[in-house]
Amino acid sequence: MNEYKLIADHLIYEYNKGTAQARKALDDVSFVLRSGEFVGLIGHTGSGKSTLVQHLVALLKPDSGTIYYEGADIFEKDYNRKALRGKVGLVFQYPEYQLFEETVLSEVSYGPKNMGMDKKEAELAAYAAIKRVGLEDECFDQSPFDLSGGQKRRVAIASVLAMKPEILILDEPTAGLDPAGRTELLDMIKELKDKEGITIVLVSHSMDDVAEAADRIIVMDKGKIIYDDEPRAVFTHIEELEAMGLGAPEMSYVLHELKAAGLPVDVNAITLKEAKEEILRALA
Amino acid sequence: MKKKNKEAAPSAKRKVSSFLSIRNLKYEYIRRDEENNVEGITTAVDDVSLDVKEGEFIAILGHNGSGKSTLAKHINAILFPEEGEVILDGMDTKDEEKLLDIRRTAGMVFQNPDNQIIGQVVDEDVAFGPENMGIPTDEIAQRVEESLKTLGMWDYRDSSPNRLSGGQKQRVSIASVIAMHPKCIILDEPTAMLDPRGRYEVIRAARALNEVEGITIILITHYMEEVIHAHRVFVMDKGRVKMEGTPREIFSRVQELKEMRLTVPQVTELAWELKKSGLRIPDGILTREELVKEILKLVSSRTGVSS
Amino acid sequence: MIRDITLGQYYQADSVVHRLDPRTKLLGTLVYLISLFVFTKAWVFVAAATFLLICIFLSKVPFSYMLKGLKPILFILLFTLVLNMLFTKGTVLVSWWKFSITEEGLKQAGYMGTRLILLILGSNLMTLTTTPTRLTNAMEHVMKPLKVIHVPVHEIAMMMSIALRFIPILLEETDRIMKAQLARGADFESGNIIKKAKSFIPVLVPLFISAFRRANDLAMAMEARCYHGGNGRTQYRPLKYKGRDFAAYILLLIYLAAVIVIGKFLNL
Numbered sequence: 001m002n003e004y005k006l007i008a009d010h011l012i013y014e015y016n017k018g019t020a021q022a023r024k025a026l027d028d029v030s031f032v033l034r035s036g037e038f039v040g041l042i043g044h045t046g047s048g049k050s051t052l053v054q055h056l057v058a059l060l061k062p063d064s065g066t067i068y069y070e071g072a073d074i075f076e077k078d079y080n081r082k083a084l085r086g087k088v089g090l091v092f093q094y095p096e097y098q099l100f101e102e103t104v105l106s107e108v109s110y111g112p113k114n115m116g117m118d119k120k121e122a123e124l125a126a127y128a129a130i131k132r133v134g135l136e137d138e139c140f141d142q143s144p145f146d147l148s149g150g151q152k153r154r155v156a157i158a159s160v161l162a163m164k165p166e167i168l169i170l171d172e173p174t175a176g177l178d179p180a181g182r183t184e185l186l187d188m189i190k191e192l193k194d195k196e197g198i199t200i201v202l203v204s205h206s207m208d209d210v211a212e213a214a215d216r217i218i219v220m221d222k223g224k225i226i227y228d229d230e231p232r233a234v235f236t237h238i239e240e241l242e243a244m245g246l247g248a249p250e251m252s253y254v255l256h257e258l259k260a261a262g263l264p265v266d267v268n269a270i271t272l273k274e275a276k277e278e279i280l281r282a283l284a
Numbered sequence: 285m286k287k288k289n290k291e292a293a294p295s296a297k298r299k300v301s302s303f304l305s306i307r308n309l310k311y312e313y314i315r316r317d318e319e320n321n322v323e324g325i326t327t328a329v330d331d332v333s334l335d336v337k338e339g340e341f342i343a344i345l346g347h348n349g350s351g352k353s354t355l356a357k358h359i360n361a362i363l364f365p366e367e368g369e370v371i372l373d374g375m376d377t378k379d380e381e382k383l384l385d386i387r388r389t390a391g392m393v394f395q396n397p398d399n400q401i402i403g404q405v406v407d408e409d410v411a412f413g414p415e416n417m418g419i420p421t422d423e424i425a426q427r428v429e430e431s432l433k434t435l436g437m438w439d440y441r442d443s444s445p446n447r448l449s450g451g452q453k454q455r456v457s458i459a460s461v462i463a464m465h466p467k468c469i470i471l472d473e474p475t476a477m478l479d480p481r482g483r484y485e486v487i488r489a490a491r492a493l494n495e496v497e498g499i500t501i502i503l504i505t506h507y508m509e510e511v512i513h514a515h516r517v518f519v520m521d522k523g524r525v526k527m528e529g530t531p532r533e534i535f536s537r538v539q540e541l542k543e544m545r546l547t548v549p550q551v552t553e554l555a556w557e558l559k560k561s562g563l564r565i566p567d568g569i570l571t572r573e574e575l576v577k578e579i580l581k582l583v584s585s586r587t588g589v590s591s
Numbered sequence: 592m593i594r595d596i597t598l599g600q601y602y603q604a605d606s607v608v609h610r611l612d613p614r615t616k617l618l619g620t621l622v623y624l625i626s627l628f629v630f631t632k633a634w635v636f637v638a639a640a641t642f643l644l645i646c647i648f649l650s651k652v653p654f655s656y657m658l659k660g661l662k663p664i665l666f667i668l669l670f671t672l673v674l675n676m677l678f679t680k681g682t683v684l685v686s687w688w689k690f691s692i693t694e695e696g697l698k699q700a701g702y703m704g705t706r707l708i709l710l711i712l713g714s715n716l717m718t719l720t721t722t723p724t725r726l727t728n729a730m731e732h733v734m735k736p737l738k739v740i741h742v743p744v745h746e747i748a749m750m751m752s753i754a755l756r757f758i759p760i761l762l763e764e765t766d767r768i769m770k771a772q773l774a775r776g777a778d779f780e781s782g783n784i785i786k787k788a789k790s791f792i793p794v795l796v797p798l799f800i801s802a803f804r805r806a807n808d809l810a811m812a813m814e815a816r817c818y819h820g821g822n823g824r825t826q827y828r829p830l831k832y833k834g835r836d837f838a839a840y841i842l843l844l845i846y847l848a849a850v851i852v853i854g855k856f857l858n859l
Contacts, residue, residue: 045449045479059770082776090774098771100796110793114776145800149348159775176476178347178506180545205479208550245481250550250572257576263583272550276557283563283582362811384817392815399808402816404724404756411827416817424827446759460816 010065027223040210043220089165095156129162302335308368328354330523343511346520347545360390391461397453413464451482468500536567608650613729630854675700745821
């Protein structure tokens with residue numbers, strides 16, 4: 001039942017159509033999202049991943065093909081696309097650059113208000129979302145512009161979360177953060193899935209961002225989906241990934257090299273902990 | 285574990301021969317409210333002293349807000365010390381008459397690739413620095429060609445910067461600095477906004493300039509993988525230099541780095557974890573090759589014993 | 592959507608007009624524009640049109656492409672035509688209800704229309720064949736005498752050139768912020784004009800903040816590269832007149848003479 005939350009059906013989209021610089025950003029893209037999944041969408045700059053996620057919330061319209069959300073075609077003339085954007089939340093890259101309100105609370109209530117909630121409801125939703133992203137109570141009345149870079153980003157994520165989306169798409173959420181900030185944010189996103197059951201799509205150019213948390217990885221290159229499989233299966237294509245300028249998680253490389261040197265390790269381990277255990281096991 | 289004082293001033297001894305010498309530098313940001321009352325003071329750089337020799341490749345590590353960028357902006361007189369002094373190639377950065385000389389001695393590449401390209405065409409941007417310095421027209425053309433070729437961007441000389449990738453834009457910015465013939469280049473988080481491919485391009489360019497042209501490089505970053513080729517690494521936290529040493533020395537102190545919101549390269553961490561589990565692996569492993577070699581050494585020593 | 596707007600669009604081609612010194616083109620265009628306004632005579636317009644056609648032919652810019660440039664002013668053009676036709680007093684030709692079309696009105700409308708079309712085509716030809724950089728460069732040169740009365744010529748030129756560099760970046764940024772707010776449920780289309788204007792606040796505030804941040808970064812980057820105003824600055828590509836520029840000036844003089852003779856002395 002209700003297994004497929006969202007279906008992308010043969011999407012084609014071209015930039016600068018009809019001019020000399022025409023370029024296919026999406027070239028026959030199809031995939032499904034299931035309820036409660038954590039999907040990593042990986043590709044380097046210009047692979048079409050950002051174009052794809054803008055289609056998922058109907059900010060771009062495909063030249064051909066379409067998208068179904070809970071069975072309804074989101075590009076139908078009478079489809080309520082505004083309501084869709086509440087259910088499928090998209091957090092843009094560097095989302096802190098979209099902040100505009102005087103206080104954090106009013107910033108985060110902007111989305112829920114647009115979704116038709118009254119002031120009280122919106123503020124309650126905002127309150128919950130701000131707590132959810134791990135900001136302190138003191139922040140509520142502060143100007144979002146007085147916060148640190150990492151905190152601003154959390155406010156921006158909260159402003160989408162407050163609309164209570166069923167699917168949350170994050171475009172490069174860790175860009176520009178320092179190592180600790182990165183880990184904290186990724187842990188928070190993982191929690192959204194585990195505790196609230198929100199379906200997550202995390203867009204990134206780094207395999208290391210998604211290797212641990214993702215149930216499934218979709219790899220894009222030149223507007224096409226190349227792999228759509230569980231992480232371990234994707235990382236077996238280490239050479240192909242390398243050719244796309246992506247590469248596998250660092251641990252995969254270590255294990256591959258050890259195996260090539262004759263140590264009987266299982267190359268499928270991807271996290272640091274798994275790799276450590278694998279090496280200790282092989283040496284025992 | 286509080287070794288703060290011992291760590292804080294390892295470079296405080298005077299070295300006359302140093303190319304860059306920073307002495308007890310302090311810089312505070314004063315935040316004011318609407319009525320101009322002081323709301324709070326943030327000490328961005330707190331009593332920092334360090335020395336850099338000509339031709340060195342230096343990395344300054346630190347998490348966001350650790351003061352590393354503020355420190356960098358003092359080196360080429362974009363910010364001026366409130367306390368302490370910065371001497372670059374014999375010039376005091378507070379000396380206003382030397383301002384242009386200081387800036388041409390130490391060029392700077394910034395974080396955002398879009399906000400530092402001034403020209404509408406790549407070669408015009410590279411010419412901007414030399415034009416400001418009053419270099420004769422013929423020589424500007426020479427310098428533009430030579431710098432763009434060094435950075436592998438000559439084929440893009442007629443392109444609009446808006447058409448380039450992030451990594452290419454940063455290479456143009458480096459070329460623009462090179463055209464001023466600096467002795468030193470400060471790269472202030474040049475890769476923070478780039479994808480892995482762009483990051484690789486920029487770091488490779490910086491290393492080549494250091495090795496081939498002998499230009500002093502000061503790289504500011506929070507990506508651990510980028511500093512393993514540096515000669516020396518300074519780690520900053522809360523405005524102070526907390527560690528100083530070779531990458532190997534720095535990365536053997538995994539626990540301390542973690543306390544400063546930093547990590548070590550993943551391979552280093554794996555080696556550290558393996559060591560904690562009882563394997564005989566040395567501290568400060570930096571690359572995959574080193575780790576694989578060490579593990580294989582363990583294997584052969586064991587089989588050596590058992591056979 | 593918003594990215595489709597192009598400003599000062601340059602048409603890449605290898606022609607003698609493209610290669611002319613930008614100062615020649617700037618002065619030429621100026622003389623041409625003035626000539627359109629000094630005399631209101633059919634034969635002057637014929638001379639101007641001939642001159643323009645020769646230039647367009649030499650520039651290798653397709654004529655159809657030139658005509659496309661008239662599209663944005665089509666409305667203004669029609670508006671002026673109708674206004675002139677209906678509200679000029681004189682010999683009535685056709686009369687209908689309160690309106691009447693006069694002979695003078697028709698003539699006036701014809702002149703105004705031709706003048707506008709020639710004006711737009713002429714100035715478009717300049718921007719189509721000259722890169723913005725070269726154009727600002729030329730303006731700095733041509734305006735140099737104004738330095739005597741303390742007009743900051745260099746600064747104005749530098750500002751124009753930086754503006755031109757950042758327009759595409761800011762347009763893209765606007766597009767991005769609009770999309771980000773749409774993703775947060777913003778609605779830029781429904782409601783009355785006040786509501787619509789209000790709905791743009793979430794776009795304008797971030798856009799201004801971003802523009803200021805960029806300006807700040809850019810100022811720092813310029814300083815770091817030894818920028819200290821126009822004094823003592825040399826040039827990478829100084830403007831130099833070549834043989835073709837003298838030929839162009841001679842052609843321009845012939846045109847000027849022809850226009851004066853036709854306008855002032857000939858009674859056609």
